[in-house]
Amino acid sequence: MANIRTMSFDAVIVGGGGSGMRAALQLAQSGYKTAVITKVFPTRSHTVSAQGGITCAIASDDPNDQWQWHMYDTIKGSDYIGDQEAIEYMCQTGPEAIFELEHMGLPFSRTEEGRIYQRPFGGQSKDFGNGGQAARTCAAADRTGHALLHTLYQGNLKNETTFLNEWFAVDIVKNADNAVVGVVAINIETGETVYVKTKATVFATGGAGRIYASTTNAHICTGDGIGMALRAGFPVQDIEMWQFHPTGIHGAGTLVTEGCRGEGGYLVNKDGERFMERYAPNAKDLAGRDVVARSMVLEILEGRGCGPDGDHVYLKLDHLGEETLNAKLPGILELSRTFAHADPVKEPIPVVPTCHYMMGGIPTNVNGQALTIDSEGNDQVIEGFYACGEAACVSVHGANRLGGNSLLDLVVFGRASGMFIEQQLREGVDLKDASEADIEAAMAGLNRLNDSTGGENAAVLRAELQTIMQNYFGVFRRGDFMQEGIAKLAALRPRIENVALGDKSNAFNTSRIEALELQNLFEVAEATAITAEARTESRGAHARDDFKERDDENWLCHSVFFPDDKRVGKRGVNFTLKTREAFEPKIRTY
Amino acid sequence: MLNVSIYRYNPEVDQEPYMQDFQIDTQGKDIMVLDVLEKLKVEDPTLVFRRSCREGVCGSDGMNISGKNGLACVTPLSEAVKKNKLVIRPLPGLPVIRDLVIDMSQFYAQYEKIQPYMINNTPAPAIERLQSPEERAKLDGLYECILCACCSTACPSFWWNPDKFIGPSGLLQAYRFLADSRDTATEERLANLDDPFSVFRCHGIMNCVQVCPKGLNPTKAIGHIRNMLVRSAT
Numbered sequence: 001m002a003n004i005r006t007m008s009f010d011a012v013i014v015g016g017g018g019s020g021m022r023a024a025l026q027l028a029q030s031g032y033k034t035a036v037i038t039k040v041f042p043t044r045s046h047t048v049s050a051q052g053g054i055t056c057a058i059a060s061d062d063p064n065d066q067w068q069w070h071m072y073d074t075i076k077g078s079d080y081i082g083d084q085e086a087i088e089y090m091c092q093t094g095p096e097a098i099f100e101l102e103h104m105g106l107p108f109s110r111t112e113e114g115r116i117y118q119r120p121f122g123g124q125s126k127d128f129g130n131g132g133q134a135a136r137t138c139a140a141a142d143r144t145g146h147a148l149l150h151t152l153y154q155g156n157l158k159n160e161t162t163f164l165n166e167w168f169a170v171d172i173v174k175n176a177d178n179a180v181v182g183v184v185a186i187n188i189e190t191g192e193t194v195y196v197k198t199k200a201t202v203f204a205t206g207g208a209g210r211i212y213a214s215t216t217n218a219h220i221c222t223g224d225g226i227g228m229a230l231r232a233g234f235p236v237q238d239i240e241m242w243q244f245h246p247t248g249i250h251g252a253g254t255l256v257t258e259g260c261r262g263e264g265g266y267l268v269n270k271d272g273e274r275f276m277e278r279y280a281p282n283a284k285d286l287a288g289r290d291v292v293a294r295s296m297v298l299e300i301l302e303g304r305g306c307g308p309d310g311d312h313v314y315l316k317l318d319h320l321g322e323e324t325l326n327a328k329l330p331g332i333l334e335l336s337r338t339f340a341h342a343d344p345v346k347e348p349i350p351v352v353p354t355c356h357y358m359m360g361g362i363p364t365n366v367n368g369q370a371l372t373i374d375s376e377g378n379d380q381v382i383e384g385f386y387a388c389g390e391a392a393c394v395s396v397h398g399a400n401r402l403g404g405n406s407l408l409d410l411v412v413f414g415r416a417s418g419m420f421i422e423q424q425l426r427e428g429v430d431l432k433d434a435s436e437a438d439i440e441a442a443m444a445g446l447n448r449l450n451d452s453t454g455g456e457n458a459a460v461l462r463a464e465l466q467t468i469m470q471n472y473f474g475v476f477r478r479g480d481f482m483q484e485g486i487a488k489l490a491a492l493r494p495r496i497e498n499v500a501l502g503d504k505s506n507a508f509n510t511s512r513i514e515a516l517e518l519q520n521l522f523e524v525a526e527a528t529a530i531t532a533e534a535r536t537e538s539r540g541a542h543a544r545d546d547f548k549e550r551d552d553e554n555w556l557c558h559s560v561f562f563p564d565d566k567r568v569g570k571r572g573v574n575f576t577l578k579t580r581e582a583f584e585p586k587i588r589t590y
Numbered sequence: 591m592l593n594v595s596i597y598r599y600n601p602e603v604d605q606e607p608y609m610q611d612f613q614i615d616t617q618g619k620d621i622m623v624l625d626v627l628e629k630l631k632v633e634d635p636t637l638v639f640r641r642s643c644r645e646g647v648c649g650s651d652g653m654n655i656s657g658k659n660g661l662a663c664v665t666p667l668s669e670a671v672k673k674n675k676l677v678i679r680p681l682p683g684l685p686v687i688r689d690l691v692i693d694m695s696q697f698y699a700q701y702e703k704i705q706p707y708m709i710n711n712t713p714a715p716a717i718e719r720l721q722s723p724e725e726r727a728k729l730d731g732l733y734e735c736i737l738c739a740c741c742s743t744a745c746p747s748f749w750w751n752p753d754k755f756i757g758p759s760g761l762l763q764a765y766r767f768l769a770d771s772r773d774t775a776t777e778e779r780l781a782n783l784d785d786p787f788s789v790f791r792c793h794g795i796m797n798c799v800q801v802c803p804k805g806l807n808p809t810k811a812i813g814h815i816r817n818m819l820v821r822s823a824t
């Protein structure tokens with residue numbers, strides 16, 4: 001008997017970051033009984049750390065800007081495995097979604113005309129790559145994520161969304177038809193386990209940057225939604241595609257926004273050379289993030305790195321002047337002084353490419369409906385299951401995300417998911433109730449952990465996992481190394497499944513949560529490793545020494561990882577635009 | 591070896607809270623207080639604290655560090671250790687759930703009381719509402735609040751009246767909306783604050799300003815609200 005309490009809602013959103021709260025807002029406004037399960041108080045979600053801005057063609061900096069140019073940049077940035085239909089939807093709907101946020105009170109920085117301030121970011125162009133650098137990233141100084149997340153929380157307070165704050169979703173509950181009918185979740189404060197029942201389960205659980213030793217991501221970015229989906233037998237897409245942000249602070253890993261380079265900062269090697277001029281003669285420091293990150297690593301590997309160990313490069317900002325830095329990049333001054341002990345007004349910031357963003361995730365359509373692939377290779381909707389934001393792969397980022405596109409992805413697809421679910425609920429959703437056994441099945445992992453007696457320390461195992469991923473699946477990858485890494489992960493799996501629970505208390509037991517998070521991290525890491533080894537080409541963020549070229553003949557497609565047999569399949573990329581002809585793949589240069 | 595003394599309390603086993611002493615080898619590095627807690631948790635998995643971003647923007651790890659409220663992730667040992675000793679307690683004045691984790695319900699309730707969202711009942715334009723850079727500049731020093739509660743739990747007036755005095759954090763946010771050229775509910779907002787407790791329990795002690803990890807100044811914001819209330823009364 002699954003002897004636990006049931007709570008019922010029309011829709012349940014797992015995750016209180018940007019996409020989750022945008023979806024929740026949409027549903028709360030519609031009057032449907034909506035709950036957000038979030039393991040931290042919503043404004044502590046990782047969206048809060050986004051700095052530089054949200055990219056969108058609102059035609060403020062350039063009155064002639066067009067969303068189609070943004071669409072072109074995004075498709076090119078994705079190295080042509082972003083779904084064009086989804087990118088079109090995002091870029092076209094974007095302005096509406098941004099203006100809604102502004103009307104809700106988001107304190108954007110302003111131009112002299114009183115419009116939203118936009119700054120240049122990497123990979124942005126006018127006129128389909130022919131009109132030079134665009135300035136398309138809408139900013140609230142360098143605290144855009146903070147401003148956005150707080151505004152969304154405030155909007156949800158206004159609309160009386162139910163928040164289950166500091167609750168942790170453990171696993172998916174599936175009914176007899178393999179449809180998703182809610183989750184089992186723990187109230188962290190009391191330790192109570194509850195079945196949260198619903199007709200629409202939305203995973204807005206964010207990324208999993210903590211699979212790597214060096215990451216810009218918060219401690220909480222542990223891929224919980226991906227872990228739950230994989231344990232439930234659902235596939236993930238393009239999970240080998242991890243973005244390494246060019247400018248993480250050396251040592252600490254904290255993010256330094258691309259907006260620094262947008263405002264005129266640039267990277268130098270130990271000789272003081274502005275080396276990006278060699279790698280990307282046109283866009284220079286504002287080339288795609290994958291391009292800049294690889295260039296930095298090559299500089300370091302070729303002996304032109306900075307510092308006593310030659311293991312980083314410098315980001316130079318002092319030439320911008322104190323006044324500009326205070327006005328445009330105040331948060332960066334604070335972070336650099338605290339974590340790099342460098343004052344950007346006077347000296348450069350030591351930076352190194354750092355794991356930043358998961359392009360892959362749960363495959364969805366533009367309505368947020370999660371997909372699996374049937375035996376004939378056709379997309380099949382998973383009833384009751386939705387995903388949006390970083391946890392989802394809709395896919396607007398393909399093999400490489402452009403800066404400022406993650407926040408846009410959050411609000412556009414959080415909103416789209418909410419609107420679609422609202423319509424579904426209005427039309428009536430008929431899903432079979434979960435049986436006792438179905439709920440029991442979702443509690444198996446938790447019960448096993450709670451009953452464990454032996455095992456190793458979660459923090460020690462986590463560090464081992466992160467080291468494997470850092471060493472074998474980093475910026476540059478090679479088949480034989482990756483096979484070694486996969487073998488190491490296979491040896492680690494039973495140890496992580498048997499992780500020790502050193503605290504059995506029910507009162508705010510964070511050790512229990514960390515053990516569950518570790519198991520989620522492992523699922524993400526293994527899927528990443530196996531898929532990365534399978535994709536025998538270089539594309540976007542996936543750069544292989546043994547397959548240096550992009551292989552459109554075999555790999556102009558999504559990878560799909562099926563957890564049951566750990567198989568890597570392929571899924572076609574969408575090349576159907578509603579408003580014009582599709583963009584054909586071209587050689588990608590900046 | 592650094593001596594660390596930490597407030598411990600688990601309601602399931604402890605009759606009352608106590609201070610537990612640890613020793614840790616920091617190898618002479620000036621690491622952050624949060625790093626110390628993370629290292630100690632590896633040794634003692636029952637040690638409980640909140641953390642998320644580890645860069646001072648999420649506001650999870652507000653705690654009382656050697657007598658001063660602050661964020662563990664951006665407080666280096668060089669600022670916190672006195673006579674080779676680091677003392678860590680939960681933020682004062684609110685109920686403790688376990689160890690360094692406090693129950694923030696009252697703090698959040700005061701935030702919600704000030705209607706922390708934009709109110710503008712005029713029809714929204716097709717684009718953004720325009721706001722000049724000068725009008726926008728009035729929000730600087732206000733919107734950056736991270737709701738860590740370091741200020742309110744350093745405030746004696748909030749300790750005495752956590753149910754009736756909004757507290758520095760909530761009032762900073764109240765002024766953030768009063769100061770926003772796009773908000774049209776000034777009168778309604780002031781009316782909601784116009785009682786002997788909500789604002790006027792602030793006695794200008796300025797502990798809030800001393801401890802704010804983001805360098806914000808709630809006392810100044812409260813001064814502006816007082817002036818607006820006085821002006822609207824005459």
